[in-house]
Amino acid sequence: MSEKKFICTACGTSFPIRKNISRCPKCHEPLEVEEFFSTEICAEETSDIFKRYKNFFPFKSCSDTFSLGEGMTPLLSSPSLSKKLGVHNVFLKNETVNSTWSFKDRGTASALRHAVELGFHRIGTVSTGNMAASVAAFGARANLETTILVKEDLPIEKLNPIAIYNARVVKVYGDYSLLYEESLRLGEKYGIYFMNSDVPFRVEGSKTIAFEICEQTKFNVPDVVIVPTSAGGNIRGIEKGFREFYKSGLIPHMPLIVAAQAEGCAPIVEAYKKNANSIERFPSPHTIAHAIENPFPPSGNQVLRVLSRQKGVAVAVPEKEILQAQRELAGTGLFVQPASAVSLAAIPILIERGIVTSNQQVACILTGSGLKYTAAFEAHKLTSEDVNIDSLEDCVRV
Numbered sequence: 001m002s003e004k005k006f007i008c009t010a011c012g013t014s015f016p017i018r019k020n021i022s023r024c025p026k027c028h029e030p031l032e033v034e035e036f037f038s039t040e041i042c043a044e045e046t047s048d049i050f051k052r053y054k055n056f057f058p059f060k061s062c063s064d065t066f067s068l069g070e071g072m073t074p075l076l077s078s079p080s081l082s083k084k085l086g087v088h089n090v091f092l093k094n095e096t097v098n099s100t101w102s103f104k105d106r107g108t109a110s111a112l113r114h115a116v117e118l119g120f121h122r123i124g125t126v127s128t129g130n131m132a133a134s135v136a137a138f139g140a141r142a143n144l145e146t147t148i149l150v151k152e153d154l155p156i157e158k159l160n161p162i163a164i165y166n167a168r169v170v171k172v173y174g175d176y177s178l179l180y181e182e183s184l185r186l187g188e189k190y191g192i193y194f195m196n197s198d199v200p201f202r203v204e205g206s207k208t209i210a211f212e213i214c215e216q217t218k219f220n221v222p223d224v225v226i227v228p229t230s231a232g233g234n235i236r237g238i239e240k241g242f243r244e245f246y247k248s249g250l251i252p253h254m255p256l257i258v259a260a261q262a263e264g265c266a267p268i269v270e271a272y273k274k275n276a277n278s279i280e281r282f283p284s285p286h287t288i289a290h291a292i293e294n295p296f297p298p299s300g301n302q303v304l305r306v307l308s309r310q311k312g313v314a315v316a317v318p319e320k321e322i323l324q325a326q327r328e329l330a331g332t333g334l335f336v337q338p339a340s341a342v343s344l345a346a347i348p349i350l351i352e353r354g355i356v357t358s359n360q361q362v363a364c365i366l367t368g369s370g371l372k373y374t375a376a377f378e379a380h381k382l383t384s385e386d387v388n389i390d391s392l393e394d395c396v397r398v
């Protein structure tokens with residue numbers, strides 16, 4: 001690992017990168033890996049993101065022993081959605097094709113490399129969905145003891161896709177919101193690398209979404225990039241990726257970064273509207289965009305700082321529009337989970353506010369697969385037809 005440092009995102013204090021620390025002991029805000037600069041984008045012509053973007057990671061080894069083929073996902077242009085929404089171009093970054101069908105695999109793969117280089121044999125996370133499955137899968141790939149802490153009431157259909165990877169799944173009874181801190185504390189004490197939602201190397205993994213978008217647009221970066229935002233780790237990583245390429249002189253400008261949340265759980269948007277420096281716990285969260293229902297995001301304050309520094313925007317989307325956008329995306333051939341659809345649903349709101357204009361190119365990050373949350377089917381009232389085989393010809397003729 002090259003001698004980069006962790007920097008506190010709030011007070012700027014630096015810490016050695018060869019330690020498993022994720023928050024500043026002084027101000028308790030999240031740490032970030034020092035910025036990387038390079039004019040050599042593609043170190044190797046390969047689809048392995050850690051080899052391709054080697055100059056933007058501090059790892060000593062680029063071995064693909066731990067890879068599950070994460071990253072290098074398609075960036076699709078959607079002429080039909082562009083026309084419908086009245087913008088120059090809508091790009092869809094399809095993260096549903098990752099190894100465990102969500103963007104989380106990038107951060108897990110990155111944090112796993114850090115854990116292994118530090119000599120950890122035990123990893124874990126706190127999650128009830130995408131991240132849990134991702135860490136369980138990568139733990140299996142690397143043959144590490146993997147502990148996944150989940151909510152006491154996690155339904156069996158969500159628990160099984162985690163347990164299938166042979167991870168140790170622990171249902172924790174008590175206040176789930178305390179688990180993030182408690183897991184980090186116990187991890188430090190017992191040598192378990194808890195790669196939770198916004199730990200610095202998970203954020204590093206998300207950078208590659210931005211790197212790929214730059215390459216896929218031949219460095220004509222989109223004007224606007226909309227990121228469904230929960231804990232805040234993914235949007236932080238994406239912003240850092242664009243920032244590193246911009247400061248390296250590889251792209252002409254930073255895109256406008258938009259944090260999109262569901263109205264039913266929008267702690268970052270609420271703080272942004274008040275021009276506040278810190279978030280408050282969102283009362284009674286409830287949204288169909290379950291994957292981004294985090295009432296007190298651990299990187300919330302840092303997302304506010306990023307938006308302030310980059311003149312970014314935070315926007316909340318009503319439930320009805322989320323479902324409609326999910327249906328619209330399915331209508332273009334992409335079945336995403338409701339949380340992902342929040343990015344597309346944000347576009348009309350941004351247009352109405354004059355933030356997005358008709359001559360602009362907008363990229364939506366489609367974070368995870370629709371099959372991750374089949375409970376949403378019920379809201380769509382989908383139908384099928386019945387026919388007897390004798391009447392099939394009449395049926396299909398029309």
Ligand SMILES: [Zn+2]
Pocket residue numbers: 008009010011012013024025026027028029
């Ligand atoms: Zn600090």
